[in-house]
Amino acid sequence: MGAMSDDADDRPIVTEIVDGVGVLTLSRPRKINAVTVEMLGLIDAALDGWQHDPAVTAVVLRGAGERGFCAGGDITQIHRNGTTDPRRSVDMWRREYRGALRLSRFPKPVVSLMDGLAMGAGVGLGGHVALRVVTERSAVGMPETLIGLTPDAGGSYLLSRAPGELGTHLALTGRAMTGADAIATGFADVMLASSDLDRVIPALTAGGVPAVRSLAVDPPPAPLLSAAGWIDDAYRGDDARAIVARLRRLGSEGVADAGGAADDIEAASPTSVVLTLHAQRRARRLPDLEAVLGQELALVSALAASHDLVEGIRARVIDKDRSPRWSPPTLDEVDVEGIVDSIDWDTRL
Template identity: 35%
Template sequence: MSVSPRIADSTTPASQATSQTAAQLAPQPASAADATVLFRTLNHIAFITLNRPAALNALDHAMIEQIAARLEQCRHDDDIVAVVINSAIEKAFCAGGDVRALLRPGSDGRADIERYFNDEYRLDYAIHRFPKPVVVIMDAITMGGGMGLAQGAALRIATERSRIAMPETKIGMVPDVGATHFLAAMPVELELYVGLTGVTLSGPDAVVCALADVCVPHTNLSDVEQRLNNIDARALAGQRDALLAALREAYVRTEAGTDASVIERQRGWITEHFKREAAPTSIVASLGRTLEGLEDAEATREEREWIEATLTALKSYSPTMIHVTREALLRGREITLEDSFRLEMGIVVRTIEEGDFREGVRAHLIDKDRAPKWKPDTLEAVTPEHVAHFLSSPWSSDAHPLANLGDDAQR
């Protein structure tokens, strides 16, 4: 696996970066038909398009490198005024990161793990800090690594087909790619519910949860390029707010609204049970007590079904990562974006090397027996010391792979 281009390396001068072509910056496919990342421009707007249909655009390391290279090309090309990141396939924007590759025979263990997540997080961070407007189209499946690409964008567009989630605790991982930062945009109770259970959100739900700026009908996307071509994009270069408003107008002919949001109807239940001070075991106990007290009647059917689904998630996902995720999400509300990425990377490396991740991938993605053997196997058995270990960095502060994230040259 080759080393990716530096997204945020203060030792690479802008003059050098602008002289490099995308072909020099990123590994190239054997032919256009093999390209998993497509690139083109229209009316001074660059399109970075994910194109790995067999994997629902799951990000392997080569894709991360190529997206990063194209983004850097757009940063330094004065003829490009905005960037759109979208998908070439109907079923997904991006189903997540192709982390299974890190567990395959022949991988370089810790070195490959660090390289993959270092490059992915630097790419996500670059989008958060990108000087030109970035638009991301979260149509259909958008999970995990796809959320990392989307949440730093200036305009995050969902549709009625969107299926949005951070489902990492199910496979023994922590919600990452900046999730400890971007999930904090919602009230803490909602953040804990979304982060701990990995619930799948609709487009309207995503707007309610501050994970999308707007939800539009999928049909809005069919002729959007004609409207984009009508923008006086060159004249708006450097006028970020005006350009962003023009881009939004092109995509948002009509809005789907949030009336169809399921999570809005559930908000009262979520607030009741997912209190900031409640440990995971307390949340489970609270849900159990409420379920026992509900009458088996049609009037309570939706609440009963919600409680049952929530309890299934909390009791069957990695107990360690349920506890660790709660603590990480609460910490993320108090720290910077840069420190959120650093915190997540430490947890990720620890859980891959010594936690539940390998077992979760085996059970859900490889053998698919859906019966992971977690260690420990219950929420009650997870000790504070065990949680603290996963939250502690494997590196000293100056040796952290993301130590220089946030330097002036990276903004």
């Protein structure tokens, strides 16, 4: 990971060229490198320069500090925007999603080092590039339903293409994956020992992406795969209430984690759960990342000023009482048809 240990608010993005590799370091370690609008602009500017620089043959994305690659977006700012000017959040999301798409199409190999936490916007930055690296310390996820949002930054694209119903389980519960899980679900490509991350840049210089792949270690068994049977059974269909009921039944039959999953879903925003389930099913049918990012923009635009987003961030991040007062408070009270019909699902990025 990055060598910096202190936040450098005047340099939240640090860029350098090392032996032909453009190295971009997210540098807000005390905030686990949470992404701001300013940082998105600096990332874009760095890519502008490196794209046409013949001295740069590849790019590495990494996070400063020991806690993680990127904990997500700056949701305290999203909370402020939700009560003052929600359009600022929408503008930020649009820029973030276009950045994720750009990284997925960048003409030079991009390697992301998703060591430690890689959540939300961290998946947007690191989850769509040429080579996605996790370690034994990685925790990768899309926890948006827990704050009244839905998986975004291309996260719903990856979730919708995970094997079976694993992505649905992760999307609705907001649970994090291990590095091995991330590889099994298509969020990552290889696992490296965290102690070997300093070898990535020399490997890229010497032999490109194949040389980095040669550093990989065999991941341990993925916990999610051992649960795939009951997950596939429980999460079928398009009715969130029926999914929770099946999870409760499985829990009563001795599948303890199924009961825990039901608890997680019922702790999330009911509106977010309904929209997320519909979005997952629809994303499976969309042709590519760009189309899914457009759908995600429609969803977050609709939720930018919503009660549940402001309340969810308050409960989890501002006051930290973990007791959000959702509106409506339960899945039974959600007007599913009305909520789904309120979204412009064919929004373009």
